[in-house]
Amino acid sequence: MMNIPSPGHPPQPPAGGAVAGRSAIIRLAGVGKQFPARKDGQPVEALSDIDLDVPAGSVLGVIGRSGAGKSTLIRLVNGLEKPTSGQVIVDGVDVSRLPENKLRAVRRNIGMIFQHFNLLSSRTVFDNIALPLEVEGAAAPVIRERVERLMSLVGLDDKRSRYPAELSGGQKQRVGIARALATNPKVLLSDEATSALDPETTHSILSLLSAINRELGVTILLITHEMAVIRAIAQQMAVLDGGRVVEQGDVFDVFTRPQHPTTRSFLAAETGRAPPSFVADRLAHEDAPGMETVIRIIFRGRFATHPVLAQVSRELDIDVNILGGTIDAIGGKPFGVLIVGVPGGRDLSERFVSFLAARDLDTEVLGYVPASAFA
Incomplete structure (x- = not known):
């Protein structure tokens, strides 16, 4: 059983892999993002006119080459960046308009998984997973119960007292996933979470994320530069090129009938x-x-x-x-x-x-x- 909501929070409905008819839990509407001007006086346009819906309970993959705007997009969703134009709505809240002091409550519903794990080297597996709960002031018994369930979920029961330096890359990422789930979020954001892993470990991590989506109903928005990752886990996908969404839709439809040259180039070898x-x-x-x-x-x-x-x-x-x-x-x-x-x-x-x-x-x-x- 994977249904492990924290005390006081009801379990998420199982996703079952179906997303048809579900409302969007993440919505980007007309989003643009510019960064300060370069030496030539021209601003850097990272994203332009992005319209993207992520249905509740789905897995949506965003693929693009380096510099396409993927990381900027995911930072807009968790409020680490503000859009220059448009709206970023997460679970009914326009995070693009919230001041920093009100973003904390929204981020409780958004877990983040990083490419390079971002674990604290001085904390054990248990303590790394517990960190978000400590920050929000959860009681010690609540933390203990939640962390123990999460360690079981990600297959690290026997690593609770180990430090990051003693773990493999796959084990570190499992700690990162457990930590991201600590506050029982509705949304998981994955920033190239498997790019630093070997193929076999990548497969096991993607299988774990699929199970989390399927059994806990957590919505997953992932960014990647690998079509194999999209094919393995996503139900919907979007292709970014030059800061614009050039193609999006059902994974099967995009894979089998790509319309844009960028999509075709990604698919050529895959x-x-x-x-x-x-x-x-x-x-x-x-x-x-x-x-x-x-x-x-x-x-x-x-x-x-x-x-x-x-x-x-x-x-x-x-x-x-x-x-x-x-x-x-x-x-x-x-x-x-x-x-x-x-x-x-x-x-x-x-x-x-x-x-x-x-x-x-x-x-x-x-x-x-x-x-x-x-x-």
Whole structure:
């Protein structure tokens, strides 16, 4: 059981992974953020005209490259920065208009998980987790009960008296997560929480965050530069580029039908969209006799698991050459990418593309390679 509300606070309703119809617990409306002018006299525009809703009980991931404005966005949500324009509303309160002395009550409902853990080296695991409760003046028995439950939640029962220097990176982050949950927040903000961890530890931390969201109903807003993190945990996503949201929506929809070039560049390696090197090195932009058309196929929807290539080979009498690809699931829905070579010239490749389009499969011609290249 993971339902561990602190005394005096009722348990959050379980999220169950569903967010449809839920009201936004975090809302950014027309948000812009400028920092003081540089030497040339021009202000630095970190964010511009951001509109973003995070449904209660959801996990929303914000992805962007360094300098895209991710960290500024998350600092606006917890009131560490004030927007130059627009509103930042958390749980019905416009934090952008609150004075510092009134932000403390709001921040009680907002937990923060940091990339580099931010633990106090002189305090034990128990004492690091207890710190937020001590700051708000909780009684010793309340602190003891809450911290012990949180240590159990994150799997650190046997580390209560250890110091940060004695812990692995994953264990430190588990302490950070437990500390972020100490005041029973409604919202968790994750600032590149897995960037400093190895892949196996990253997987375990993301699994823990997913369980916290699912079983405690805590809303999670995370920022990252890794599509694998978004795919593993988020239900909704937004793509930041140059301080603007260039694409947002359901994770499955964005992953399988990205609209913006920035999103496509993030996805190229993550979902197998790029052709393997032995194909890419031979790709030509112009068709010529004796060439195969290299086509990328996106398998999604009701035809995702159908034997479409067998059907097209049979009905159009085409010998399709499979050159690369991947099959996976996103949010429990099947999804696949195949890179294929289609011989026979432009007419046959256009018939091939039309056959797949009629079955709601997306295709893209990547170029042409000599048919003899793979003989």
